[in-house]
Amino acid sequence: MTARYSEDELIARLFAPIAGPAGLGLADDAALLPASAEPTVATVDMLVAGVHFFPDDPPALIAKKALRVNLSDLAAKGAEPIGFLLALALPHDWTNAWLTAFAQGLGEDAKAYAAPLIGGDTTATPGPLTISITALGRAPRFVPRAGARPGDAVFVSGTIGDAALGLVLRRDPALAARLPAEARAHLDDRYRLPRPRLDLVAALRAQATAAMDVSDGLAGDLAKLCRASGVSAVVEAPLVPLSPAAQEAIARAPAHFETALTGGDDYEILFTAGPGRDPPPGAVRIGEIVAGRTAPTFLDATKTQIVFGKMSFSHF
Amino acid sequence: MTARYSEDELIARLFAPIAGPAGLGLADDAALLPASAEPTVATVDMLVAGVHFFPDDPPALIAKKALRVNLSDLAAKGAEPIGFLLALALPHDWTNAWLTAFAQGLGEDAKAYAAPLIGGDTTATPGPLTISITALGRAPRFVPRAGARPGDAVFVSGTIGDAALGLVLRRDPALAARLPAEARAHLDDRYRLPRPRLDLVAALRAQATAAMDVSDGLAGDLAKLCRASGVSAVVEAPLVPLSPAAQEAIARAPAHFETALTGGDDYEILFTAGPGRDPPPGAVRIGEIVAGRTAPTFLDATKTQIVFGKMSFSHF
Incomplete structure (x- = not known):
């Protein structure tokens, strides 16, 4: 040695x-x-x-x-x-x-x-x-998980599911081979290297009633945010932002839309803000907070509830 | 399961x-x-x-x-x-x-x-x-490692070597068997359960020019404190406080005096203070800081330098 x-x-x-x-x-x-x-x-x-x-x-x-x-x-x-x-x-x-x-x-x-x-x-x-x-x-103002209130809009930054799909491609070379090299590279990079959204700090301080980073999957993390806040949420799944690369992967393997919404390692920010707020650049509205204690509801394009096999990812 | x-x-x-x-x-x-x-x-x-x-x-x-x-x-x-x-x-x-x-x-x-x-x-x-x-x-005042100056007295709290001797006894049942049960129990307990000296915080803030906890052995840790401060030290080894249990162990295996001075896990405080300072209760003066860049000198009862086989303990 x-x-x-x-x-x-x-x-x-x-x-x-x-x-x-x-x-x-x-x-x-x-x-x-x-x-x-x-x-x-x-x-x-x-x-x-x-x-x-x-x-x-x-x-x-x-x-x-x-x-x-x-x-x-x-x-x-x-x-x-x-x-x-x-x-x-x-x-x-x-x-x-x-x-x-x-x-x-x-x-x-x-x-x-x-x-x-x-x-x-x-x-x-x-x-x-x-x-x-x-x-x-x-932080001059700490943005908690527990601050979401019924009527707040639910926002998410960036694109969701890229990292989880990057991991899928590592484990499914056949699917990877069917994707353009650029899409493969994008998803793999997003899995390997999170981009912490420190660019959103000022906007979150100013607007967010509640926030958390999406590390264990959007569906499960939104459930955590709602549980902490004592509320529920309705998300319109078609509004969840997907990268072109994720769209290409999902077009070839539609079951992986669920992977995108429940997989981990996005490291985007999920946050809520009072009604009528414009989201900061790079974030989009995907749903709203409602009263209740049940897990958040995800609706598809026909307004039918999506039932996930697994809500989130855990290393534990 | x-x-x-x-x-x-x-x-x-x-x-x-x-x-x-x-x-x-x-x-x-x-x-x-x-x-x-x-x-x-x-x-x-x-x-x-x-x-x-x-x-x-x-x-x-x-x-x-x-x-x-x-x-x-x-x-x-x-x-x-x-x-x-x-x-x-x-x-x-x-x-x-x-x-x-x-x-x-x-x-x-x-x-x-x-x-x-x-x-x-x-x-x-x-x-x-x-x-x-x-x-x-x-801490209203952070006590650094790097503040020791020539002429400062060197103090140590509590007793030194108990934990290292406790570890020795675990590995040397023959020596352990020759010790009274009370001494064995004391040394074993000191190895397994450090007592952080939070009781000394006020005195350290008030008096100490430099301080660190003794976790890797007194000799090696004093060398680190001196190196950080750009000084050296002379320690009178007979002044280093030993518990009755440690004295019993060393009486039966004199080579373990070195273990006591160089072994780890004491979690006592080694500190320096300006000349003429009385140490806080429970701490004793063991030597003084001198100018120079060499490793600290440890003197025995005849003022002869003790040469250690190994200065300190490392888990790395």
Whole structure:
């Protein structure tokens, strides 16, 4: 085996550059965040090789995904990132090359999203690579899950189902082969690399009565938002925005419309706003909040209720 | 296999009670911490079964250790806990009974240390149980590692080496058999259950020029503190406080004096303060900071330098 970095070398060479001056926590027991007049928002996600990503995915993409799923949670709450802490359990066969690429990907995103590494912990594990990132942000107004009220419109940003369809294509090469290369590439990229919608933070703070990111599937996540708010919803499924690539996949395998509405990893924002509100650019109205405690109703083009085999995706 | 809690049940039954009203993050995408005039301090530690604890340790003790190692980091920085986020990767064979006991232990400590659970993430893993806790605290004055100056006195709280000797006894039943039961029990308990020194927070804020918790061994951790501060130190090893139990173990196996000074898991506070300062109750002066960049010198009773085989313990 080639020589590998010691823990100190690893921090000094790979992680300190991601931290910048904010990275006191890398050389101390803890990170220090200056006092602020705004509340702090904190979220954690743990990703395990073989569960949340393929162990042979490019390390830079794994790093970016691990950070971005957390930034997506911040965005949904109307929070701008302050920084993040990284806990990393490395399997016995890690290499300097792998970890260098991982750190490089992480550094690119830390810079792109103005979210420096502020602290962390590294350990060995006899199991798979495990990454836990805690992201911290600030929000003058925290947008809760529990704020939806009957009469509110339901909005969703971007397009839904691309990531879930990207995963389908990995597992169904026959379907993948029937799609144009461009559509395949789009869906695969959307599966591998979430785009946290931090561009919507200002609009969410201004308009949203409730919000969450769509990580476990639109249908199941809307059910969670409704449950938290003590309401129900009616969604017109034809209004759910689909990318051209998703439309091509669904045209060839119509059963995958359900995959698009119930699969995970969209990392778009599902939110509600009072009636008469125009959605921010890039978001569309898909339905409305109604009184009640039942699960949200999804209607097809003939106004017939769609019954899903499975509401959402779970790694648990 | 008996039926196991779903992720929702697990949160509602086991973790929501630990959260209390602060636990918004359990039912939302993120936790919300009110604005404060004090800086926020954040630290993360990841513990892996078979690496940081024995998989068959009592689950309540595993939970308490995972939380306490983080609270110890906060204490060393002069920070009071606000709360913590828990990321948990559960192996395939987890049971409701195990997780119930884990949550109960965690809840006891959350209450005892006024550190509620404010958010988290749960996932499955094909590997060992992996726990990542991020603790958040507030400190009107952050006590850094990097503040030690020549002439400062070096202090340490409590007693040193108990936990490392407790681990030795687990691995050396012959030595354990030669010790009184009370001494064995003391050392084992100190290995399994750290006591974060939050009682020292006020004194550290008031007096300490630099501080860190002793988690990887006194000698190695003092070297880290000196390196961060750009100084060196001279320690009189006979001044290092040892418990009666540790003294009994070392009397029977004198080579383990080195284990006591270089082993891990003390979770006491190592700190420096300007000359002429009285230490807070429960802390003792063990040496002083000197100018220089070399590793700290440990002197024995004859003022001869002690050369350690290994400066500190690493799980990496």
